[in-house]
Amino acid sequence: MNELNILLATAADATRARMTELLEGEGYAVTPVGLASDLVAMLSERGWDLVLASDDLPDAGVLELTVQVHGHAEGLPVIALAEHPSIRRAVEAVKRGAHDYLETSLSDSELLDAVAAALEMKLELLEEERRVKERRLVSFEDLKSLEAIDSIMEKHGFRESRLVGILQDIQKELRYLPQDALRHVAERLGVPLPRVYSVATFYRAFSLKPRGRHIIKVCVGTACHVRGAPKVLEEFERTLGVLAGDTTYDFEYTLLTVNCLGCCALGPVVVIDDEYHSVKPWQTESLLARLQPGQGAARGESPVTTMDEAR
């Protein structure tokens, strides 16, 4: 494992020597300095893991220094050391972003504990960052999807004027438009990301959020409206526990509305995974039950309501 790098700044020679010896004894790489300006100058020299700064520095207060450190290296933990600590200053230090605020004369074990805790927090942050990145990549199924996107764009001749069509085909392939896909499209077309984003957010057909396994579309066209579509929609919302436009937490169902499917004779119409159903409000539950695993797929089955019943 790589050494962890600690930058130590205090004007008192004795303290500096004591702490350096202690920390090096524990296997940390310590760089001691005596001036705040030295510390700031060293920040960009390498990747640091922790800063220990005392309030005895002649050229800057520890609070100002903390802010300065974060200006250079965001997320780098700073432990402020004070010769005469006060609660007011402790609060102020934490407010300014210090990880901890300790007395300079603290015992060896206290110092080591504090350092270990600060470093652990930093590692946790790094880990979290990595997980977020990974999640994004996993949801995007990285390479396979990238290839698919490239071949889609090739089909459209990498032309900017075909942006709507490109996004439609990507959405068809991935069922939604992941952030990375939008970035990739922008890069390959050589257009700014906001240009792609503006189109992806303008049209109703696009979704920036993953959609469920089953897509339920409730027709809210005028003919269906006067025949009771609002009640059907409400029932689906109630049964699924999501509002129109949302996806259930288990990614099983996405509930959408659509403005007229042009089969008004069947109204109110609900389309589940491309299967048309004429639905009364009280039939929603039995309709959903058919989609459950083990109940047989909805596809290919006859509609819940036959035409005669529907009339």
Add this chain to the structure above:
Amino acid sequence: MRRVEDSSDLKNVRAEILASRDPEAVTVAVCCGTGCVACGGRQVAAAFRDELDSRGLDSNVRLLTTGCHGFCERGPLVVIRPAGILYQRVKPEDAAEILDTSVEGDGVVERLLYVDASTGEHIPHERDVPFYSNQKRLVLDSNGIIDPTSLEDYVAVGGYGALAQALTSMTPDDVIESVKESGLRGRGGGGFPTGRKWELCRKAAGDTKYLICNADEGDPGAYMDRSILEGNPHSVLEGMLIGAYALGAREGYIYVRQEYPLAVNHFSKALRDAEEAGLLGNGILGTDFSLSVTVSRGGGAFVCGEETALMASVEGRQGRPRPRPPYPAESGLWGCPTNINNVETWANVPRIVEKGGKWYAKMGTAKSKGSKIFSLVGKVINTGLIEVPMGMSLRQIVFDIGGGVPGGKTFKAVQSGGPSGGCIPESLLDLPVDYEALAEAGAIMGSGGLIVMDEDTCMVDVARYFVSFLEEESCGKCTPCREGLRRMGEILTDIIEARGKPGDIERLEELAYVIQEASLCGLGTTAPNPVLTTIRYFRDEYESHVIEKRCPAKVCKAMIVYRVVAEKCTGCQRCVKACPVEAISGPRSQPHNVDLDKCIKCGACYEVCKFDAIAGDAIYIE
């Protein structure tokens, strides 16, 4: 189909196709339009296929899967030709009996015939069914006769003859003159004279010109454009080809709504077939006239039906409108002169060129010529797609063709023109269908959606429905539309939720005026129509909501409670089973109770009750 060398060769090709077919042969036409497919049309067609195969009839009998026949209410539809027998609500298991009786025999299956509700008479022939017999079909006439994916079928009924005629014996100016003479006006809603539009584009400066077919049919309840594209895509393409010749355009686009996958498939197939046959692409019919057509799919934005927004979308941008002028005829797609017409308009063109503008202009009223397709939907017995001559009265349409309102309910209004249109009350039903007459009534012709409403429809709720539709679809570019609609929606919601205040109706009228006057595009300037017409014709309903806090149609939830009428309840438990929240209780054979705390007012009990025991009673709220 083989390649057509030139215009005279088209006649040969047609003769070859006809010679290869037996005119006496029996055809089984199964409607596979979206409406019939939704209720099992494909399964019916498959059953016929299997049955024909197993009987060894597959070479003598032609099974035809066609586009929409129009009579969606009675789907799936099957027509046996040449006899012209119409079977309705056919199930896959009926295929054998139909083949036994009407194909191998010469009888009819009585139980599958259409029954006239007033006389109880069984009507065997399609042409005698009132729904069809009162129509005049110019554009839809081939829809049930041809296989939309077969170019041969289209050529067999005379397809591309008008194109050949235009290319050989007419100059572009002749074509424009003929279209002007016909009096054809835009069928998408605006009603701008088509010939005039073409002339402007033809005369506009610039070598590169575009033409666009607007198939972004966004009005809810209107599906004629989809049915034309699904049922007869070549007629639209032929219209576009003739238009391109007249305008001098070499590149065309069709912008299709994303909810119409079948239309995209059929039209794309038509493009491929036409190109292979030498009817599209370079050197069409052996001349130096060329056209390429690209399919552009919409992204589900209503505003993209507006021409400037549509062009922005074709260019791959956000579909937002821009101020006009300049009109597309001067500066359209990529700044070039562009002509946009909708599907139905293009589909009318071949007929006009073939038979002449004068012939077309004989039909219709003084300023509205020809025929118009309407989708008759909502609370009407015969839901479906109809084509009637301009000038027919709404009463004839709703009652003679549509069969009136189902369930013995009373007719209240018919909504015309989608979210930009208005509601026309019973008193104006004798109004002729005509651009000007409808506009005078506060509605518009629009793309042709006619939504019938009965006594159970609350007009305030309808107004709020359209306002919230438009509020969501407003692109947000101009303030009157974006903010004005939102404020109107708030006032209407207050009225519906029993928080209406005196003066609200007047405030709506005032807002409507501002939105009409100050909005950027057609979406905004027509947006207040549904509110204004409902106020104009149904002010009493608004007043009941505002002053008495009562919803006469028993729709607005905040103003109704469901209770059981003990004297009528037989305790049959139907409503107990139907209630999704278990709010109704009571032992069998005893009057039930509704727990008002649990009741979510879904109306399920009301709909299933066979004894009128559950009454949605209006109540007064302080």
